Amino acid sequence: MPVDPWAIDSLTLSGLETRLIGAADVMADGTALGSRSGVRPGDPGLTVSLAGSTINVSAGVAVVAYSGQGVYRVAFPSSVSPGTLTAAHATLSRIDLVYLRVWDNAVDASGLNKGDPVYLAGTPSSTPVAPTPAGTQIYMPLATINVPPSGGGSASVSTAVRPVTVAPGGILPTATAPSSPYTGQYYDDGSTLKRWNGSAWRTVSALLPSFSDQVSMPASFTTGAFTDFTSGNWPPVTITVPQSGMVEITIGAAVANTNTSSSTAWCAWRASGALTEGGSEKTGVSTIGARTYASRAVIRSGLTPGASLTVTPQYNVSSSGTVGSVTRVSDGQLIVKPLPG
Incomplete structure (x- = not known):
């Protein structure tokens, strides 16, 4: 017609x-x-x-x-x-x-x-x-x-x-999600921006990284095990897991241990909350009988969106000499970055 x-x-x-x-x-x-x-x-x-x-x-x-x-x-x-x-x-x-x-x-x-x-x-x-x-x-x-x-x-x-x-195509400000949404539709509920992905509303965020700089080393190192830095020495980082369930965790520091030719020093992290994982070769950087300046990034997935994740800096030294000149884990930075999905 x-x-x-x-x-x-x-x-x-x-x-x-x-x-x-x-x-x-x-x-x-x-x-x-x-x-x-x-x-x-x-x-x-x-x-x-x-x-x-x-x-x-x-x-x-x-x-x-x-x-x-x-x-x-x-x-x-x-x-x-x-x-x-x-x-x-x-x-x-x-x-x-x-x-x-x-x-x-x-x-x-x-x-x-x-x-x-x-x-x-x-x-x-x-x-x-x-x-x-x-x-x-x-x-x-x-x-x-x-x-x-x-x-x-x-x-x-x-x-x-x-x-x-x-x-x-405009962003609709409303406390109630629009009915019959189309894929790619957005609305703002007053606190977060939401996008319909075809099957569910997902929170849209800037996904800015959170980070923590090391303040100081302990007065003396505990030897033989991965040990948390105190919050005064190096604060932990806590984030909310994004909708993707994925985060990237990067840690870096100046690590040294010349106490003996086989002495080791590690800078690593452990996770709690949405992820349970301890310090290990997968989560840290190390040196043996020398000094190393390095960082390492790993990605963890399958976490529960919206859950709280805390990442705590750790050290591990096999033996310890004078803190700073012989045994050292210093100038560190921990970065936890939510990833889009």
Whole structure:
């Protein structure tokens, strides 16, 4: 079936055609012609407030989507009041709703063609819930008003129900994950950035490395075993395992042991928490009867995303002479780097 495309000279588009074409500029809701209703991120418009018992909605713009009808774009150039707050119940609380409604006579047979904010009082209850507008209505919630019983304090407004929408591909700020996401979609939950990988939401982070510089050597070395540096000598590093479950751990230092021709010195690390691993040839650098300046990096995978991982610097000397001039593990740095996946 041929349609009227936007924009060709001499063609006249109906309201429905224009709204359906307009859906291309708004984030999809997972349906072929559907869009996500909402206000623009960072836009203070259409904010609900109370002045005594008078309800006010500030100037602003919004997109109101309706199944099969595309998007209605509504703008209020100045503030408007949808009415006066219903008096509180004597003993029970109530949750009221303020919403933006679009009347379209061609759709709802209302006899009206306009947009307006509407106030709907809820039902007093010991467990109150916000009311739902009845009938076939094109609308978008703007706020709820919590009304305590008479003498129980002042009513309060919450805009948590007001949705936000963005252009296709935009990052959506919302506390609730978008429904019907597409692969590569992003949203910001207020503390972290999330990306849908086709099967799950993954946290996106800068994956910055954490590191610890050695402060000093112990006054005397314990010999014969891998031994933790004290946090005062060389602090451990603690990170949260990334979604990939992979980290890269690098340790380096100046190691020396000339106490005898066969004396050894090691700089290594051990892990605890998400990974249990002790100091070994796999996790350190060493010297024998000499001095070495080196670093080593290893990758560990299969860790639990979100778990805490602590990596602690260690030393191991077979025998010890004068600390610093004969036996030495100094100038070290430990780096723990989360890896993307």
